[in-house]
Amino acid sequence: MPEKCGTGLSLLPDVPRPNEPSVGRFGEVLRQYNVRLWAGADLVSVTGTWMQVLGVNWYVLQVTGSSTRMGLAMLVQALPVLLLGPYGGALADRLPVRRILVVTQVLHAVLAAALALAVFADAGLWAIYAVAAVSGVVSAVDGPALGRFGGMVAGPARLGTALAFGSLIHSTGRIVGMAAGGVLVASFGPAPLFLWNAVSFAGVVVALLRVRVADLHPLAAAPREAGAVRAGFAYLLRQPVVLGTLALSFVLGSLGRNYQVTMAAMSDGPLAGGAAGYGLLSAVFAAGTVLGALVAGQRAELTTRLLVGAGLLASALQVVAAFVPGLWAFALVLVPIAAAAVLLDTTVSARVQLDTREDMRGRVLAAVGVVGSLSGMVGAPLLGWLSEVAGPRAALAIGGAVCLAACGLAGARLVRRSEPAVPAALATA
Template sequence: MDAIEEKATQGSTLRHLVRALRSRNYRLFLAGQGVSLVGTWMQHVAMSWLVYRLTGSAMLLGIVGFTSQIPTLFISPMAGVLADRWDRRRLLLVTQTLAMLQAVFLAVVVLTGVVQVWQIILLSLILGIVNACDIPIRQSFVVEMVEERENLGNAIALNSSMVNTARLVGPAIAGLLVASVGEGICFVLNALSYLAVILALAAMRIPPAAKPSQARRPILHELQEGFLYAYRFGPIRSILLLLALVSLMGMPYSVLAPVFAKEILHGGAHTFGFLMTGAGSGALVGTLYLASRRSVRGLGLVIVRATILFAVGIAIFALSRNFLLSLAALALAGFGGMTIVASCNTVLQTILDEDKRGRVMSFFTMAFIGVAPFGSLGAGAMAGIIGPRDTLLLGGLGCLAGAAIFARNLPKIREKVRPIYLRMGIIQEVATGLETATEQPPLVKDR
C-alpha cells in the first residue's frame, strides 16, 4: 500500500511540474521550440569556435557577439508595439522563417569554403535583427498559449527548462561535430531544426484576439506610453535595471569561454562545448526548481540569492585552472543566471497590464539581450587590456553590487506588488506577491 501511495505522490508531483502542458497550444510550442533551440545552441557554439579558429582574437569574438545582439536595443521596442497590435502567431511564423534562411546562408558559405570573418559578422547582424523582433513577440505570446492563467508561471519556467535542455544538449553535440567534421554541419542542422517550430505554430488553434477599444495611435506615442508605464512603476523598473546590470557585467562570460577553453584549460572545441554544457546543466536545474514552485511568492528573495550565486560562479571560473572546477563553476553560474532571468520574467508577466504586455516584454528583451552586446564588446576589449580573468572578476563584483541594491529595495517592491496580486486573484496564496515564504503581511488597499 505504501508503494502505491508513493507512486501516486510521484505522479502528482510530476503533473504539478508540467501542469502548463494541459494546454494543447503550449504542448505544440514546447515540442517545436525544443527541437529548434538545440539547433540554435549548436550554431552558437560552432560560430564562436569558427571565429576564434580563423582569427585567434578575443576582440573579434566580442564584435560578433555585439553585432548579434545590438539590434535588440533599437528594434525590440518597435516589435513590442507590433506585438500589442497584430497577430503574434503570424509574426512568429515570419521571424522563424527568416532565421532559418540566415542559417542556410551561413551553412552555404562555410561548406563551400569561402567563409570570411566579415560574412560571419554580417550574418550575425541579420540574425540579431530577426531575434530583436522575435523575442518580445514570443515572450508576450506565451500568455495566449496557456489556457489557465494560474499556470503562467509554470509555463515560463518550463520554457526556460526547454531552453536549457537545448543548452545542455546542443553545445555537446556541436563540440563533437566541430571536432570531427567541421562547423558547417552544425549550421545545416540548425536550418533544418526551424521547420519543427514553424510546423508547430501552423498547427496551433488560437482564438481571435479582442479588438482594441480605442483607435490606434502613432507607434512612437504608444512606445512612449509603454516606457513611462514601466519607468514609473517601481517593481518593473527595479527588475529591468537589475537584468540590464547582470547582462552588461556578468553574461559576457560566455563570450570569453573559448579563450579559457584554449588558453587556460589547454583544450579544444570539445572542451568549449562541455563548458557550455556545464552552464546549461546548471541553468536547467534552476528552471526545474522554479517549475516546482507553487506560486510566485518569495521570488524577490530568490532573485537576490540567484544573483549572488551567479557572481560567485563567474569568479570561481575566472580563477580556476582545473577543468572539473571550471565545469562546476559554470554550472553554478548557469543556475544563478537562468534563475534570475526566469524569476524576473515570471514576476513581470504577472504584474503588468495586458494591453502593455508586448511593450514591457520588449523592454525585458532590451534589458536582457539589448544591453548584452555592450557587455560582449567591453569584455573583449577589457580582456585584451587586463586579461580575461580580471575582466570576469570585475563583472562578478558588479553583479554583487546589483544584488545588494535590489535587496535594499525589496520591501518597497513587495508593498507595490501585493495589491496587484490581490486584485488579479491569480492564486489565493499569492496575495503576498514577492513576500518571503514565512511572511504574512496585512492586506492593503489597491493603489
C-alpha cells in the same frame, strides 16, 4: 505600484494554492495540448539554433583565426535588436502574434539556408555578416512576439512553471545542439549545421499552424496609434518595480553572467585547464542551468524577494569562485551559480510580464531583450579588459562585488515596493 490590467486570474478557480504540494508542476503544464506541441517545436528549434551558433563561430575562426572577428558577427546581429526592438514590441502588442511568428520563422529558415549557401559558395565573411544583420532585424520583431505567444499558450495560471520548463528546454537544446554540432562540424564542416537549423524552423511553423486557437489565452491588444513606441517608454518609466528589475538584470547580466568570457580566462590562466578545461566548465555550467530550471519549476512562488535572493547567492559564489584553487573546485562552484542564473532569468521574465499591462507586454518584453543585448555588449569586453589588466581572478571578484552591492540596493528598494507574492503557478503567461 505597477499599473496592471486584468489577467483573468479570478476566472481560474482550479489554480493550485501556494501552500499545496508542488509535485508534478511540469506535468500539469504538459497536460495542455498546445504546450506539448509548442515545447516539442521549441526543443527542435533551439537545438538547431545552437548548432548554427557553433557553426558560425567555427567558420569565422577557421577563415580569420580571429576571436575579434567572431565577436563582430555577434555584435552585428545584436545591434538591430537594440535599435529596432521597441518597434518590434509595439507590433507584437497590436498585431496577431501567431501571424507575425509564421512570417518570422519562415524568414529565419531562409536566412539559415542562405548561410549554408554562402559557405558552399565560399562567398566570404561579408555574406556571414550580412545574414547576421538581417537575422538581427528579424529577431527584433520575433522576440517580443514569441514572449506574448508563449503567454497565450500557457495561460496566466501557469506562467512561472511554463517559463521554467522553457529554460529546461533551452538548456537541453543547447547541450544537444553543441554536442551534435561539434561532431558534424568536425566531419562535414559548418554548412550542414545551417541546413539543419533551416529545417528546424519548419517544425515551429507547423506547430503554429496546428495549435488549437480555441485553447489559447488571449491577451489585450494595443490600439493602432501614433507614437506607440513613445507610449511604451512612457509607460515603462511609470513602473518603478519593473525598472528596478531591469536595472538589476543589466548589472547581473553584464558583470555576473558573461561566464563565456571568465570561464575561458580562468581556464587559460590560473586554472591551467586549456581548451579541454574550458569544454569541461562549459558542460558543467550547462548542467547547472538544467538544475536551475528544475528548481524554478518546483517553486510555489516567483517573487521579487526570490529574484534578489538568487542574485545575492550567484554574486557571493562568484566572489568565492575567484579564489578557488583548482579546475574541479571551480567547476563545483559553477553548478549553483548556473542554477541561480536560470532562477534569475525565469523570475525576471515572470515578473516583468505579470507586473505590466497586457497591451504593453510586447514593448516591455522588447525592453528585456534590449537590456539582455546591452549587458552582453557592455559586460563581455569589460570583463575581458579586467581579465587582461588585473587578472581573471580579480575580474571575477570585482564583478561579483559590484553585483552584491546592486542586489543589496535592489533588496532595499524593490522588495519594499513590489506587490504581494504571486504564485509561480500564476506566473505563467
